[in-house]
Amino acid sequence: MKISYKWLKDLIEITETPEEIGKLLTATGLEVEGIEEIESIKGGLNGVVIGEVLTCEKHPEADRLNITTVDVGIETPLSIVCGAPNVAAGQKVIVATVGAVLHPIGSDQPLVLKRSKIRGAVSEGMICAEDELGIGTSHDGILVLDTDLPNGTSASEYFGTSSDYLIEIGLTPNRADAASHFGVARDLKAVLNRPVNLPNVDNPVFTHKTAESEVWYMGSDQGSPIQIEVRNTEACPRYVGLSISGLTVTESPAWLKQRLQTIGIRSINNIVDVTNYICHELGQPLHAFDTNKILGKKVIVTTVPSDTPFFTLDGIERKISDTDLMICNEGTDGNPEPMCIAGVFGGLTSGVTSETTSIFLESAYFSPIWVRKTAQRFGLKTDSSFRFERGTDPNMPVYALKRAALLIQEVAGGTVSSEITDIYPYPVQDFRVEMKYRNIDRLIGKSLDKAFIKSTLTSLDIAIENETETTFTAIVPPYRVDVQREADVIEEILRIYGFGQVELSEAMSSDFLSDFPLNDPEKLKLRVAELLVANGFNEMINNSLTKPEYQTLNSESLLGNPVKILNYLSEDLSVMRQTLIFSGLEVIAYNSNRRQRDLKLFEFGKTYHDVNEKFVEKERLSIFLTGNFQQESWFEKSRDVVFHDLAALVNQVLTALKIKEIEKQEADNVIFKYGITILANKKPVVSFGLLQNTLTKKLDIKAQIFFADFDWEYLLRQYNSAVEYKEVSKFPEVRRDLSVVVDKKITFEELRQIAYKTERQLLRSVNVFDVYEGANLDGKKSYSISFILQEDQQTLTDKVIDKSMQKLISAYEREFEAVIRK
Structure with a gap:
């Protein structure tokens, strides 16, 4: 799971470095596997500045090149050869100066700017196009700016580049509660004793009605209310919906794209990006339907007959089973027509497009068992199914819906055009766990202060009831699906207290030493x-x-x-x-x-x-x-x-x-x-x-x-029974063949041993694949030998390979007077 350090800081006050946060999270059971700095534009555009083209003349030796002088805020303008067709005097442009390192789109190798001569003309930099800067794909011409910023201003200031830290967490299956930035912040709240600050969503645009049955109508100011019907409350205990109209689907703002880009999510459009944003912020997956594609203005949560064909977002037709929960509309014949595989994958025809002007926004709590079976049957592992099949928070859908609606209004305009409809006939109850202080001390191996135990549980949203001198009842919220027994609650206390803080007893002893038998x-x-x-x-x-x-x-x-x-x-x-x-x-x-x-x-x-x-x-x-x-x-x-x-x-x-x-x-x-x-x-x-x-x-x-x-x-x-393991090299092996003519008495084993003695570092295996003896090789024989070379740290270059093979050839010529056949 990927967490943005900056995003996390929006939810909880953090003064610690990313590395310190990584250690704290690992200590609480959220093992941090890596921390990486992420730049909004790779390389940070260091050495890239705003310049002004002062002169532009045709290159005397090349029709397609121009010789320009560019003011980059230093005493002497730079002379730059430019091949862009749109370069002209008076333009404000982006200039990569000598020494700058660019990361062009579509190239794996960085481009280091050097002072050079192009057809006899000196060039002291480069006037850049979008793709050369790494900010876009266009290469039609140089990027021409409309700005009053002075020449020499850094390009990073103009583009507002920023950096963030990606924290990679190896999330264990039991910690579904931590599959979001909010979930991680909750653990930090307990460890750092600091509050989590969720954005306020109280807004007069929202009215919230809880349904008294499994069928409910959403009031709408457009005169076409959407009817919601949940026919399978076992698979969908809670379903919440809201309509937003008058919005514009377009590209997301830079801040939203950067947030998603940091955690490896590709921006699609402003509506879909908001649903992805909420999923990773709160751990609550959402889905947006184009209201105009909901036939009959009716949303039905149900199953459909087996082998019903359904095209998912990836364009693949899948056969639905009668055990797959579907989000359907009324269909043209009155029978439910699938629009989405509930909690797993959206449909091809009901999603948001550039023509969408109103949406129905879904926020639900689906049964983990139902979602898990469907995801496994189709082999689909999405961000949504990852969370639903482990267990989301049944108390989160309404807050997540409000948060998403306000963000959509911010990035896409529009108006909330219905009340929030909340179908929740059988609320999921908290877990009640009976606790004994004596068992807490016994399992932890150390007596902890009762005040610390209570404050720790409270910071983890675990309430305490019916407390006596020796016992109490822990009220565990339903989003903590992994905390349902006394031992689970004790583990929560211990992971916040710190496993490393439990000292080894001086009286600790062992009645026996483990037996390590010899080989049988x-x-x-x-x-x-x-x-x-x-x-x-x-x-x-x-x-x-x-x-x-x-x-x-x-x-x-x-x-x-x-x-x-x-x-x-x-x-x-x-x-x-x-x-x-x-x-x-x-x-x-x-x-x-x-x-x-x-x-x-x-x-x-x-x-x-x-x-x-x-x-x-x-x-x-x-x-x-x-x-x-x-x-x-x-x-x-x-x-x-x-x-x-x-x-x-x-x-x-x-x-x-x-x-x-x-x-x-x-x-x-x-x-x-x-x-x-x-x-x-x-x-x-x-x-x-x-x-x-x-x-x-x-x-x-x-x-x-x-x-x-x-x-x-x-x-x-x-014989040694111990299992030895060597990491498989990530880099490819290379094969080279030699045909070696030696004296008839020389064995392949002698050739093999000399090879290993000569090239100890790169040589992985030696094999003979042909031996020839004939009248034209009097007293001699020819071995055709293959050599496998490999480096564990990098890909071998031709230069390194040729050097190794030359060492082998020289060794054979020296030791056996061999003739290498070309």
Whole structure:
């Protein structure tokens, strides 16, 4: 929600700075998210003055340019080259002098005036058009003034520019009462102990009649009274109306446009602007209907049959439901014809236009439930629905109507041509909350003086009745829809007193310290197992006893010596396994011999090692892939498993375990025909690749077996359950590609690591999207590499991007004698 500092000062005396007001509001629960200075004309027109054109002659080198001399109130007139067709001697004009900063309409970049030469002629400023000053859109010619102000007078004085402060409040849904300048002023009244000064609306032009039923006629001096009928008092408990005739719809005065502009509201016309002004001043939405478009001179508040078509102000046809409350006229056939979706959005045909001369002004209290359902169903979030669906003040419609009528008379003329009709058959009652002083002290944690409690509640418009020594009844006005329980009233007292003023007790203690358990290994194991199963894998559970001859096949890669069983039952089960490879291969061989050759298997298991006569037990995770990666179907052919299928799966597991800052190197060639070892914190955490034929042939397996071996024990220790978040950059990323020719032995991983070491600040990712080896690249290969660059604080310029790419090119040429293909 947006609040104008100046507007707020009209309602309550404020001597504090906007920043101080922001702190006070935040302390009371209206969290201020930002404070911004707003200028009626961007830049404030500093360095822009009134000048007088003394001479105007054609530029000798350009037909469309003129050389002028302009008196701007200094000793020597300025020489200015001007291309406007309407410039002439004797004119009073607006001049931007050297050093002035303009913010032209339609340009995102400011214009800084400099002394320059234009076709050989010196120009010491600029004679300005409307759009160049930022005050209008016209660029037909320079702005010619009709003024007696002396030359050199600042343009800001002539235009009456002003500045204000926009206070942005993150309004919580329960604080509907604060959705206006008046609502915010009420909180400041309680905190600062200063009165709120609402404009006086007592005026003899108003006569107020309260209806005794749901149907009422508005008396009119035009002889055509408007009949108001509320057929659904559940959806519309209160409906107030007034007619104004003889007005002129035109542009709003500057003060009104500036007020709305400060809070981000676009000016439409003087009538609509006043209704928007009242909505944001008092929190009471209003709607103005063109009286001549109200068929039958009858306003009916009711529902209409489902699927009734209705064109809203945005020109879109919407189908109305029988649960949507509508403001209707009598229609041509006597059936209600919709003019407005009550509390949500106006209609296309009944609104105020430039031809409107009389209006019917509506001020109502609509049921929050009805408005909320309609707004959600249509997906419409307007200033009006925002307030109605949270709950407006049912006691505000009459005052808001009077305030609006007087403002309309001020800005549009006209006459109040009817009495105020107020249909309010079932008044909304105050909330009555029974209070105990003992509970106030208990919940706040501090005993507060009773006089302070009563004065605070009174300043919040909460009356006190039936007071005793220990209890009282709080009478809460209906606009405080969030204060209906004893705890709610106590919260009101505390937020005005100040949460920070409640001291911590010296005797405060705790019976226990919160438990911060370590990572649960079983839960992590289950998470990874579920990930693998979701990718089509089956889990194996194998015997830890194995054949001693297996260990000799890859003894160079094993830790220590095998752990021998003293009383083994057979030679085939005489040692503890030092790797999960062979138990997994035995499973693959068993399944392959039974025509199950497409296998995806994993195992959580332990390995056992005799290291210098000390037994070491390690937990590992193994993954096996062989056969077809995907089965043949009518829409897709089968294909064999490839290395990158396994690599993608390994990356998924590491991502699930939050392993970062990894390095890669070539895997052990005793185990792998080719493969990769990934290191985290300089320690190997997983090795994966295609198993050597010497290992698979031992079990008579002819198929290619892809295998991954994780150090599960270490991965568990590295896992951190804390959630890390990094703000997404608001600025776009940039991609640049290079084709790099290097020696055939150079891997992409080496190129990737050098890239990150070279450009640490901007480089976000490196990817290879093509590799080429051919006869024309003898002993070489070409990598096509993409680089993603991004800055968190600003948009990258071509200059910065080119500098970064040149650093990368130089690094590749230096480290690998690379040739960059153009």
